[in-house]
Amino acid sequence: MMNFEIINIMKRLSGFFFSFVLTFSTLSVSSQCLDYKGSWSGKLAVQGIKLTLNLNISCDGDSAVSTLDSPDQGVKGIPVQSTVLTDTGIFLSAPMLRAEFKAKLIGDTLLDGIWSQGGMSFPLNLTRLKGTFSVNRPQEPMPPYPYHSENVVFGSKSEGVRLAGTLTVPDGEGPFKAVVLVSGSGPQNRDEELMMHKPFLVLSDFLTRHGIAVLRYDDRGVGESGGDFSGATTFDFADDAEGAVCYLLGRPEIDHEQIGIVGHSEGGMIAPVVAARNKKVSFVVLLAAPGQKITELLNDQMRLTGLASGARIDQLEESIVLNHELFKSLMLYPDDSLAAVRLTAIAKEHIRKWTSFTESEKEKQLKAFPSTLKQVLNPWFRTFIKWDPSEYLMKTTCPVLAVNGTTDLQVPAGKNLPIIREVLKKGGNFDVTVIMPEGLNHLFQHSATGNPAEYGSIEETFSVEVMNQIAGWINR
Numbered sequence: 001m002m003n004f005e006i007i008n009i010m011k012r013l014s015g016f017f018f019s020f021v022l023t024f025s026t027l028s029v030s031s032q033c034l035d036y037k038g039s040w041s042g043k044l045a046v047q048g049i050k051l052t053l054n055l056n057i058s059c060d061g062d063s064a065v066s067t068l069d070s071p072d073q074g075v076k077g078i079p080v081q082s083t084v085l086t087d088t089g090i091f092l093s094a095p096m097l098r099a100e101f102k103a104k105l106i107g108d109t110l111l112d113g114i115w116s117q118g119g120m121s122f123p124l125n126l127t128r129l130k131g132t133f134s135v136n137r138p139q140e141p142m143p144p145y146p147y148h149s150e151n152v153v154f155g156s157k158s159e160g161v162r163l164a165g166t167l168t169v170p171d172g173e174g175p176f177k178a179v180v181l182v183s184g185s186g187p188q189n190r191d192e193e194l195m196m197h198k199p200f201l202v203l204s205d206f207l208t209r210h211g212i213a214v215l216r217y218d219d220r221g222v223g224e225s226g227g228d229f230s231g232a233t234t235f236d237f238a239d240d241a242e243g244a245v246c247y248l249l250g251r252p253e254i255d256h257e258q259i260g261i262v263g264h265s266e267g268g269m270i271a272p273v274v275a276a277r278n279k280k281v282s283f284v285v286l287l288a289a290p291g292q293k294i295t296e297l298l299n300d301q302m303r304l305t306g307l308a309s310g311a312r313i314d315q316l317e318e319s320i321v322l323n324h325e326l327f328k329s330l331m332l333y334p335d336d337s338l339a340a341v342r343l344t345a346i347a348k349e350h351i352r353k354w355t356s357f358t359e360s361e362k363e364k365q366l367k368a369f370p371s372t373l374k375q376v377l378n379p380w381f382r383t384f385i386k387w388d389p390s391e392y393l394m395k396t397t398c399p400v401l402a403v404n405g406t407t408d409l410q411v412p413a414g415k416n417l418p419i420i421r422e423v424l425k426k427g428g429n430f431d432v433t434v435i436m437p438e439g440l441n442h443l444f445q446h447s448a449t450g451n452p453a454e455y456g457s458i459e460e461t462f463s464v465e466v467m468n469q470i471a472g473w474i475n476r
Contacts, residue, residue: 032085032086032087033057033059033063033064033085034059035085035105035108036057036064036085036090036105037057037058037059037064038056038057038128038129038132039054039055039056039057039128039129039131039132039133040054040055040056040057040111040126040127040128040129041053041054041055041126041127041129041133042111042124042125042126042127043124044115044122044124045122045123046122049309049310049451049453050453051070051072051073051453052070052071052072052456052457053068053069053070053115053124053126054068054069054070054071054129054133055067055068055092055101055111055126056068056069056132056133057083063083064083064085065080065083066080066083066092067079067080068080068094068097069133071133071135071196071456071457072195072453072454072455072456072457073195073456076196078094078096078097079094079096080092080093080094081093081094081095088104088105089102089103089104089105089111089113090102090103090105090111090113097117098117098118099115099116099117100115100116100117101113101114101115101116101124102114102116103124103125103126108128109127109128110125110126110127110128111125111126111127112125113125113126135196135456135459136459137196137197137198137459137461138459138460139202139460139461139462139464140198140201140202140461141201141202141205145168145205145208146171146209147168147169147170147171147208147209148168148169148170148171149166149167149168150166150167150168150169151164151165151166152164152165152166152167152215152247153165154217154243154244154246154247155243155246155247156220156227156236156239156240156242156243157239157240157242157243157246158220158227158236158239158240158243160226160227161220161225161226161227161239161240161243162225162226162227163217163218163220163225163226163227163240163243163244164190164217164218164223164224164225165190165215165216165217165218165225165244166190166204166215166216166217167213167214167215167251168204168205168208168213168214169208169213169253169254170208170209170211170212170213174213174252174253174254174255175252175253175254175255175256176211176212176213176253176254176255177211177212177213177255177258177259177260177474177475178212178213178214178215178248178251178254178255178258178259178260179207179212179213179214179215179259179260179261179262179285179474180214180215180216180217180241180244180245180248180259180260180261180262181200181203181204181214181215181216181217181262181263181264181267182237182241182261182262182263182264182267182268182270182271183200183219183264183265183266183267184264184265184266184267185265185266185384187219187221187222187229188218188219188222189218189219189222189223190216190217190218190223191216192216192264194455195443195455195456196456197443197455197456197461198461199264199443199444199461199462200216201216202461202462202467203262203462203467203470204216206462206464206467206471207467207470207471207474210471210475211475212471212474212475213248213253213254215244215247215248217240217244219237219240220232220236220237220240227240230378231378231379232379232380233379233380233382233383233384234266234269234270234273234380234383234384234387235273235383237266237270238270238273238274241261241263241267241270241271241274242274242277242278245259245261245274245278245280245281246280249280256280257282258282258283259280259281259282260281260282260283260284260285260398260474261274261275261281261284261285262284262285262287262470263284263285263286263287263289264287264288264289265287265288265289265290265410265411265442266384267287267289268286268287268288268289268290269289269290269387269389269392271284271285271286271289272284272286272389272392272393272395272396273392275395275396275397275398276392276395276396279397279398281398282398282399283398283399283400283401283474284396284398284399284400284401285400285401285402285403285470285473285474286400286401286402286403286420287403287404287444288403288404288405288408288410288411288442288444289389289402289404289411289416289420290387290389290411290416291389291390291393291415291416291417291418291419291420291423292389292415292416292419293387293388293389293390294384294385294386294387294388294389295324295327295385297411297416298323298327298385299320299323299324300412300415301409301410301411301412302316302319302320302323303316303317303320304409304410304412304450305409305410305451305452308409308449308450308451308452308453309451309453312356314356315354315356315357318350318354318355318356318357321350322346322347322350322351325346325350326343326346326347326376327385329342329343329346330343330376330377330381330382330385331382331385331386334382336377339377340373340377343373343376344369344373347365347366347369348366351365351366389419389420389423390419390423393420393423393424393427394423394424394426394427395427396424396427396429397427397428397429398429398431399431399432399433400420400424400429400431400432400433401433401434401435401469401470401473402417402420402421402432402433402434402435403434403435403436403437403444403466403469403470404416404417404435404436405436405437405438405439405440405441405442405444405450405463406436406437406438406439406440407439407440407441407447407448407449407450408440408441408442408450409441409442409450409451409452410442410452411442413436414436417434417436420432420434421434433473435466435469437463437465437466437469440463440466441454441455442455443455443461443462444462444463444466445458445460445461445462445463446458446460446463
């Protein structure tokens with residue numbers, strides 16, 4: 001129920017790991033530590049999704065010290081509070097994950113164990129890695145760069161918010177065309193870092209090498225930027241993006257008649273807002289941007305990502321019916337206290353009538369509902385579910401490039417790209433280019449299924465073909 005969000009779905013999926021609290025004292029047997037020292041890796045099967053889990057063990061004096069990585073979810077170096085070694089096995093406690101792991105050592109290459117979390121247990125076998133764990137991100141650029149890179153600070157259009165970012169400018173004589181990169185939902189740094197990928201770092205490097213200056217920045221309240229992320233809405237993020245445009249207008253090496261916005265996912269909702277109210281925005285690139293009303297998009301997203309993860313269609317459809325009622329009530333009750341009472345009553349009524357779930361499954365859904373309320377009773381989500389992208393696309397009169405891959409399960413290309421094109425034309429904008437590249441997911445990685453669970457396991461960060469299309473269109 002309520003599988004909402006666009007780009008940061010996997011960061012929310014990673015919340016699976018945060019369930020019940022366990023605490024144990026730290027114990028170890030130093031003479032045995034060398035038998036376990038090193039990195040171990042295995043697959044944890046959770047609700048149809050296989051997640052890679054890595055265990056890293058080092059010896060610190062008389063103690064064994066461990067950390068955990070979940071590379072598929074972009075999480076690394078999670079501390080393990082207790083590492084207990086015995087003659088036959090190992091016991092771990094990780095309060096940050098609210099989980100424990102117990103395993104037997106088989107030979108010197110296998111840990112045959114059980115992962116316990118949230119009242120559930122899963123078999124988990126870890127095999128010893130020959131070296132330490134690392135992810136391969138071949139597209140990630142490394143200095144020295146063949147262009148100028150400068151850390152900058154600028155003001156949002158929202159009063160009192162200072163944002164920090166990086167401006168990259170091509171070598172040579174300017175002025176240069178420039179773009180502002182606007183990230184998707186959730187707290188993002190200037191590289192839009194997730195799943196151990198840095199899409200905006202890769203994209204900014206590519207565009208700057210092709211003669212286009214790029215400004216990317218940490219979201220408010222993230223990294224080096226000031227402000228409060230938790231209480232902000234999409235309109236506040238639009239103020240931040242407009243502040244970035246205004247900053248570029250003050251830079252002498254930038255062509256002030258050729259400043260655009262490249263928005264990914266929710267950033268593709270923000271770009272038309274800024275372009276509609278500030279005519280200094282001379283072009284817009286929409287990457288996996290919604291065209292549908294958000295309530296409709298969330299239902300499609302839930303159905304597609306759910307099926308890709310092994311969920312049953314009858315259970316998904318019952319959950320979508322419930323979501324429809326919850327969204328309606330959320331918009332009707334602006335007071336959080338009243339909304340909480342009403343939404344809880346609706347959830348209880350619908351869940352108890354479900355026919356595709358077992359009684360125990362329904363009880364788990366009811367117990368989990370208070371945590372769902374915390375995620376939706378906030379200014380951002382209240383604004384988000386009311387959003388109709390058409391309202392701002394109609395007012396966007398500058399040239400627009402819209403790109404969306406065919407395996408995107410979070411913003412389905414077949415539904416959203418036609419809406420974007422038609423709404424822009426209805427508003428009188430005929431300078432519209434639409435591209436639907438085959439086999440690219442929501443992050444513009446080549447992916448046969450588009451399943452968000454695969455984002456971290458794919459080495460590619462951003463399709464070179466799409467980056468070429470973006471650069472070519474801007475430089476046309």
